[in-house]
Amino acid sequence: MTEVTITGINSITYPHLDVWNWLVAIYLFLGGLSAGILIMSAIANLRKWPGSASGPHCEKGVMFAPFILAFGMLFIFLDLERKANMFWFYLTLQPTSPMSWGAWGIMIIIPVSFLYALSTAPPESRHNLRYEALIKLSEMLRPYMRRLAMISFGLGIFLGIYTGVLLSNMLARPLWNSPILPVLFLTSAASTGAAFLIIVARRAAVKLFYTKLDIWLIFAEIVIIVLFFYGQYNSSASSKASIMPFFALTHEFFLYFLAVFLMAVLLPLALVMKLIEMREEHADVLSEATIFKMNLSAVMVLTGGLIIRLALIYAGQLVKFM
Amino acid sequence: MSKYVMVIDQRRCIGCMACIVACKAENDVPEEHFRTRVIQEVEGQFPKLRMELRSELCNHCDNPPCVYNCPTGASYKDKETGMVLLKKNRCVGCKACIASCPYDARYIDPRHGYADKCTFCSHRVAKGKEPACVQTCIGRSRIFGDIEDPESEVSVLLREHHFEVLKPAAGTEPKVYYINRILKG
Ligand code: SF4
Ligand code: SF4
Numbered sequence: 001m002t003e004v005t006i007t008g009i010n011s012i013t014y015p016h017l018d019v020w021n022w023l024v025a026i027y028l029f030l031g032g033l034s035a036g037i038l039i040m041s042a043i044a045n046l047r048k049w050p051g052s053a054s055g056p057h058c059e060k061g062v063m064f065a066p067f068i069l070a071f072g073m074l075f076i077f078l079d080l081e082r083k084a085n086m087f088w089f090y091l092t093l094q095p096t097s098p099m100s101w102g103a104w105g106i107m108i109i110i111p112v113s114f115l116y117a118l119s120t121a122p123p124e125s126r127h128n129l130r131y132e133a134l135i136k137l138s139e140m141l142r143p144y145m146r147r148l149a150m151i152s153f154g155l156g157i158f159l160g161i162y163t164g165v166l167l168s169n170m171l172a173r174p175l176w177n178s179p180i181l182p183v184l185f186l187t188s189a190a191s192t193g194a195a196f197l198i199i200v201a202r203r204a205a206v207k208l209f210y211t212k213l214d215i216w217l218i219f220a221e222i223v224i225i226v227l228f229f230y231g232q233y234n235s236s237a238s239s240k241a242s243i244m245p246f247f248a249l250t251h252e253f254f255l256y257f258l259a260v261f262l263m264a265v266l267l268p269l270a271l272v273m274k275l276i277e278m279r280e281e282h283a284d285v286l287s288e289a290t291i292f293k294m295n296l297s298a299v300m301v302l303t304g305g306l307i308i309r310l311a312l313i314y315a316g317q318l319v320k321f322m
Numbered sequence: 323m324s325k326y327v328m329v330i331d332q333r334r335c336i337g338c339m340a341c342i343v344a345c346k347a348e349n350d351v352p353e354e355h356f357r358t359r360v361i362q363e364v365e366g367q368f369p370k371l372r373m374e375l376r377s378e379l380c381n382h383c384d385n386p387p388c389v390y391n392c393p394t395g396a397s398y399k400d401k402e403t404g405m406v407l408l409k410k411n412r413c414v415g416c417k418a419c420i421a422s423c424p425y426d427a428r429y430i431d432p433r434h435g436y437a438d439k440c441t442f443c444s445h446r447v448a449k450g451k452e453p454a455c456v457q458t459c460i461g462r463s464r465i466f467g468d469i470e471d472p473e474s475e476v477s478v479l480l481r482e483h484h485f486e487v488l489k490p491a492a493g494t495e496p497k498v499y500y501i502n503r504i505l506k507g
Pocket of ligand 1: 379381382383387388389423426427428439494
């Protein structure tokens with residue numbers, strides 16, 4: 001029997017006192033989503049499309065990437081306790097701090113992905129850019145589309161991994177301190193990116209292409225999630241204890257169990273729906289019912305991505321390194 | 323160059339909590355927050371009980387994850403004294419240091435937003451004084467000094483006693499040493 005009496009309210013009595021909350025989870029989700037959009041759109045734009053000249057295939061979707069990332073940054077900004085000091089991020093580069101790398105990385109990714117998005121605008125819809133300067137810039141960038149796509153692919157991978165490394169390098173929080181976490185976040189980022197592009201893409205071929213890719217990504221994600229829990233279970237006492245909230249089945253930890261339950265339902269269900277979509281015969285123009293089903297499974301994937309991050313952010317602060 | 327450390331002789335602690343009060347007064351620690359705490363851990367079956375009194379504070383680690391994770395360089399390891407300190411004007415309050423400290427030694431000062439913690443009373447040490455908690459410790463359970471000086475009290479104590487640090491497996495190389503800590507399996 002052990003009885004602990006502690007003088008003072010501190011993080012030892014409230015282990016998650018003053019650390020990270022849903023703002024950070026949303027930031028990681030939106031960061032991952034924009035990373036996924038960049039990776040996925042680069043793949044589509046770089047590949048050879050049978051029967052058509054290779055070229056931009058999901059121009060509308062790419063344009064969302066820099067804005068989603070900037071919107072995500074707003075959440076991390078809201079989480080800062082001393083917002084007026086934010087400029088310090090950009091007066092130094094701390095090589096050992098993932099957050100420092102991230103702050104600089106995002107400053108590069110936002111403009112580069114914007115330029116990439118401009119380069120993908122096809123001549124016939126350039127007028128949608130409205131501003132003369134943007135239209136001109138888009139024309140100028142068009143010949144560099146492939147190169148920009150390659151760079152954006154690399155930046156997307158960096159961003160996706162970064163969102164995981166931000167957590168995984170913290171030995172103090174055993175749930176996060178797993179080398180699988182960045183891989184999980186990257187896979188989930190790519191999968192949510194594909195899901196998002198399925199929703200915004202117009203052409204049937206593009207929607208089906210991302211559906212096919214997402215099948216592999218969801219499959220990989222499920223395997224990685226299982227391996228993540230398995231790895232934690234077989235690791236040190238702290239790591240083993242850190243996954244306890246997910247399987248404790250008590251009133252106190254019900255939300256964590258619910259998170260695992262939802263993941264176990266949403267991801268496989270989305271996977272099956274996508275497999276069925278791929279098996280069906282599709283005309284050049286998709287029927288409304290098909291589009292609805294595609295969007296529904298994409299929303300499931302997006303919801304799953306958000307749940308993973310919320311659950312990991314909160315649960316990671318419950319168990320400390322022992 | 324010095325390297326300041328603290329030795330906590332647990333045999334001499336009576337759990338009076340004077341250190342906590344002295345620290346709060348000296349450093350204007352905000353309400354509901356503490357830079358040091360004394361954990362009272364009771365073990366065993368009644369009536370055969372055993373109590374450990376364990377003072378905890380920032381370990382001024384030699385391998386400090388809080389410093390490695392700080393994106394702005396606000397948290398740093400002072401080369402002259404070996405203390406882990408904070409440049410408050412640089413801190414953005416991102417809480418990476420709080421999340422990365424295995425000892426929960428930091429807190430956000432709700433009045434200013436920076437991630438504060440024990441400074442080994444660097445402002446007093448600079449004037450040749452001891453940290454407030456050490457000076458006030460009735461049982462002389464807390465002993466402070468320069469481990470680079472072989473004649474200092476801390477060096478002598480650590481030479482002559484078996485000592486432990488908290489969570490050595492974290493690899494943080496803490497600079498707060500415990501003498502006679504109740505060994506647990
Ligand atoms: S105890 Fe925590 S706050 Fe203090 S130096 Fe070590 S890691 Fe940093
Ligand atoms: S809260 Fe302040 S001291 Fe801590 S890591 Fe962020 S900037 Fe550095």
